[in-house]
Amino acid sequence: MSEESEIWDAIVIGGGPAGSTTARYIAEGGKRVLVLDGRDSIGSPLQCGELVPTNDEMRRLCPNVPDIDDLLQTPEEAISRRTTEMHIVPPSGRPLRYPFEGMMLNRVFHDEWLVDLASSKGAEYLTGARVESVNGETVTLRDGRNFHGKIIVGAGGHNDPLRRARWSESSLKIPIKFVLMEGEFGDAVELHFGSMAPGGYAWVFPKERGANIGLGIQNKFSKGRSLNSLAEGFISNFEGDITFRGAGSLPMSGSIKQFVKGNHLLVGDSAGMVLPSNGAGITIAMVGGRIAGQTVVSHLDEGTSLHQYEKEWKRQMGSVMRNSKLSFKIGSWIMRLPDWVLNLAFNPVTKPFVWRFVTCRKPFFIF
Numbered sequence: 146m147s148e149e150s151e152i153w154d155a156i157v158i159g160g161g162p163a164g165s166t167t168a169r170y171i172a173e174g175g176k177r178v179l180v181l182d183g184r185d186s187i188g189s190p191l192q193c194g195e196l197v198p199t200n201d202e203m204r205r206l207c208p209n210v211p212d213i214d215d216l217l218q219t220p221e222e223a224i225s226r227r228t229t230e231m232h233i234v235p236p237s238g239r240p241l242r243y244p245f246e247g248m249m250l251n252r253v254f255h256d257e258w259l260v261d262l263a264s265s266k267g268a269e270y271l272t273g274a275r276v277e278s279v280n281g282e283t284v285t286l287r288d289g290r291n292f293h294g295k296i297i298v299g300a301g302g303h304n305d306p307l308r309r310a311r312w313s314e315s316s317l318k319i320p321i322k323f324v325l326m327e328g329e330f331g332d333a334v335e336l337h338f339g340s341m342a343p344g345g346y347a348w349v350f351p352k353e354r355g356a357n358i359g360l361g362i363q364n365k366f367s368k369g370r371s372l373n374s375l376a377e378g379f380i381s382n383f384e385g386d387i388t389f390r391g392a393g394s395l396p397m398s399g400s401i402k403q404f405v406k407g408n409h410l411l412v413g414d415s416a417g418m419v420l421p422s423n424g425a426g427i428t429i430a431m432v433g434g435r436i437a438g439q440t441v442v443s444h445l446d447e448g449t450s451l452h453q454y455e456k457e458w459k460r461q462m463g464s465v466m467r468n469s470k471l472s473f474k475i476g477s478w479i480m481r482l483p484d485w486v487l488n489l490a491f492n493p494v495t496k497p498f499v500w501r502f503v504t505c506r507k508p509f510f511i512f
């Protein structure tokens with residue numbers, strides 16, 4: 146049977162962290178799954194700050210997510226550098242310092258490795274396959290080819306074609322510019338807040354050699370200043386040769402209300418699975434991908450409702466996502482204050498509260 150005439154158990158649109166993880170668990174459950182991705186080489190070009198928490202840090206951040214070591218098996222070759230501190234930096238440049246176990250990835254290699262992992266379980270991939278539309282069980286590519294699946298999963302990122310066609314809920318998207326710069330940037334990951342990144346933040350994440358430096362904003366707070374000029378302004382604070390320039394868009398409204406419509410599912414960025422208070426999306430997309438994949442398998446084997454995926458997501462991630470959304474809302478308001486107020490607001494007394502905001506705990510201990 147050809148790929149086109151086969152009725153796949155599931156078709157996954159997009160082979161990023163969400164799609165490849167979903168496919169991995171569907172294949173592990175013994176089902177036939179095809180991943181369609183518009184890129185020729187999944188993961189390229191780089192669109193990322195490349196920071197993820199270690200597995201221990203993930204257990205602290207998302208305590209209801211089980212079996213983290215099975216889910217996140219990051220190979221050493223995908224890790225550029227391990228970091229031990231996070232600095233939250235107000236406009237004054239005087240940071241609040243926190244212990245934080247992070248991993249700076251070689252993101253391109255990381256995503257390729259996720260493809261290899263899913264393929265090793267039996268998932269099949271078709272690259273250079275841009276999806277144009279989805280109609281019931283039929284997925285149509287831009288070149289006119291049709292593929293058929295009992296379940297269709299939209300894991301195409303913030304501009305996913307299934308989300309565009311069937312979901313009307315809109316999400317706030319933060320535009321981002323970033324560079325890779327050569328040089329020595331220490332051992333701490335830095336998040337910078339203030340008027341240099343209105344409504345968003347800037348980052349300096351050190352790699353084995355050099356750093357990933359970027360900035361994202363909310364346009365409505367930027368008072369006419371363009372992302373380009375703000376990003377160039379921030380990046381010009383650092384000296385080193387720029388070896389790569391990238392851009393992207395990050396959904397910052399948190400997870401959407403409904404992930405399932407009939408036999409259609411969304412996962413990862415397409416479902417808003419990014420923690421808005423810190424921009425973490427890679428590991429969170431993989432948490433969603435595992436739940437989606439496992440639910441698809443039990444739906445096909447035992448008739449379990451696909452809505453079990455939403456229930457399980459809420460059980461594992463509901464409170465973390467709720468806290469993160471609240472922190473982002475309060476944070477967006479605070480970040481509109483003048484820089485001199487922010488400099489006063491980031492101080493040793495507020496230090497624990499700031500950390501609760503960033504790490505998605507209840508901001509004020511009680512609510």
Ligand SMILES: Cc1cc2nc3c(=O)[nH]c(=O)nc-3n(C[C@H](O)[C@H](O)[C@H](O)COP(=O)(O)OP(=O)(O)OC[C@H]3O[C@@H](n4cnc5c(N)ncnc54)[C@H](O)[C@@H]3O)c2cc1C
Pocket residue numbers: 158159160161162163164181182183184187188192193194195196197274275276277300301302303304305306321322323359392393394395412413414415418419424425426427428430
């Ligand atoms: C600039 C930037 C910096 C970031 N930094 C970090 C960070 O430091 N740490 C972190 O955890 N997260 C970060 N994120 C967020 C993180 O990258 C995403 O949350 C994560 O990649 C989501 O995974 P995904 O699989 O849902 O989507 P994606 O990784 O976007 O993958 C989507 C895939 O779908 C494919 N696709 C899209 N449309 C179609 C179509 N029509 N047909 C076929 N295929 C299609 C794409 O080619 C792509 O391979 C950052 C995001 C951006 C933009």
